[in-house]
Amino acid sequence: MNNQFINSAESQTSSNRDLVSACGLYCGACGIYLATQENDSEKILQYAVVLNQTFDETLCDGCGAMRKSIHCLKMCTIIDCKLKMDVIYCFECNEFPCQALIEFKLKMPHRIEIIDSLYRMQETGIENWLIEMKDYFSCPQCKTVNSAYHPACRKCGNTISCKFVSQHKDAIEQYLSK
Ligand code: SF4
Ligand code: SF4
Ligand SMILES: [Zn+2]
Numbered sequence: 001m002n003n004q005f006i007n008s009a010e011s012q013t014s015s016n017r018d019l020v021s022a023c024g025l026y027c028g029a030c031g032i033y034l035a036t037q038e039n040d041s042e043k044i045l046q047y048a049v050v051l052n053q054t055f056d057e058t059l060c061d062g063c064g065a066m067r068k069s070i071h072c073l074k075m076c077t078i079i080d081c082k083l084k085m086d087v088i089y090c091f092e093c094n095e096f097p098c099q100a101l102i103e104f105k106l107k108m109p110h111r112i113e114i115i116d117s118l119y120r121m122q123e124t125g126i127e128n129w130l131i132e133m134k135d136y137f138s139c140p141q142c143k144t145v146n147s148a149y150h151p152a153c154r155k156c157g158n159t160i161s162c163k164f165v166s167q168h169k170d171a172i173e174q175y176l177s178k
Pocket of ligand 3: 139140144
């Protein structure tokens with residue numbers, strides 16, 4: 001194996017790990033992450049307005065990355081907590097699953113599976129979990145990754161955007177109609 005190949009494989013692994021949140025979310029299916037990676041300025045601006053932050057402050061490469069959306073960097077109490085508890089992921093913590101995590105999970109439908117997701121990470125390992133998550137959030141028809149808030153596939157319009165959305169359709173629709 002030549003050096004160039006090793007370097008590219010390493011950077012791909014590390015970039016994938018950036019998509020693993022301490023709390024069990026898969027950042028690869030976050031709307032902000034998708035808009036950043038796809039240079040979708042219009043969407044980034046929409047998120048910036050909603051989150052009351054600048055365009056640049058909104059850009060995000062995932063929870064484990066250096067460039068992180070400011071609302072996750074500054075407002076996320078789980079990030080502070082994992083540092084205090086000296087863990088990388090919540091499943092490694094003696095308090096898991098703690099009350100703070102349960103409350104965090106109940107606030108928004110895209111978080112509905114975080115605790116199961118952390119158990120799955122622990123069981124199968126991070127690399128396998130990443131593969132499973134990508135599939136879980138991909139359109140069954142065209143394989144585009146969609147977020148929990150894309151009821152239909154954003155590329156091909158398939159009425160089932162991904163398995164996650166089909167599992168939690170009612171909770172997502174209820175949240176979006178508020
Ligand atoms: S905004 Fe938050 S949830 Fe979204 S990709 Fe960035 S760190 Fe992950
Ligand atoms: S106390 Fe809860 S939120 Fe904090 S690291 Fe442990 S499991 Fe995660
Ligand atoms: Zn599709």
